[in-house]
Amino acid sequence: MTKDISNCKSWLEAWNIYYEPEKEMEPEDPNAICVSSVDESGMPNGRFVLLKEVTEIGFLFYTNLDSQKGLELFTNKKGALTWWSRKQGKSVRVQGEVEQVSDIIADQYWKSRSVDAQVSASISRQSQPLASREQMEQEWDDFKKSYEGKDIPRPANWTGIYIKPLKIEFWQHHGEYTTRLHDRIVFSKKWR
Template structure:
């Protein structure tokens, strides 16, 4: 058994990746000091130039991995343009990493509305006030926009902006990496030809 409690059976007994991801995420939730759901999200623009930034995973199941954002932001525009993305989780306390990539779809309005309703009121106001990824002439302009939307929605529910919703990455590959002595790490990749295909499990050289 390794220092983080991973055994070889963690890799050999799982025949699809979502159960193993769930196990690792649950363990990360007890060991990571900050956000265990923080994940690097990689996209590419129309010129083939890559971009990467941190986002928070808001849900996952056999259909894919979900996060939310402003569709008019740089990442929103890039994903809508290319319909592909990749993620990388790194749980330093466990010496583990999970990488995935695949096609992207927009979540349903019902899913987006349900999640938006759980956000703090200030975050819902922020979704209206922030012109994400666009030039800001000064902090006052942002504070003014926040004040304007706070006054507009002073009473009652705050509707979800049409430009704010979620993406679901439907992976065609998910790789699990675990640190081992002398850089002889464990790497297992689950891969399939399409989001609807059957998983194949392959052990990779470190």
């Protein structure tokens, strides 16, 4: 039985009602979200990332600030994200302001990551073309060896980004999926 979110006092309460059951229903990456940004010519751009935390501040994911998304999101400090649950027939979309997490929070999360993930983030020149896959794999091996028995420091350009909701829409299919009938409930802040 789906819980009604129309009486929720906050978007976070509604988000938790949507997201919590997904963790059991979808064991593989229930937290995949599409993050959208806009490039300098106004062209929209989207890609998947993994959501790491949702609090009253907003939706947090980690990435490389020099990546295309990093550059685009911080150019106008606005971003959007979309999440979908096939199993529940639900979707959430968010438009909001972009903010970087503090170094303390980024460091804490960095330490919780596997060594292999730390190596990949450290050698990554995300969104830049590579000379060859072999070269990248060699760099990966060399870097890992050079840090054997030592802590790998978090690269300064690898950190967390919040999308802080200004408008958030909760979508839920209604009745038979094939009818395409659905409910949409919007929480919004005045920002214009």
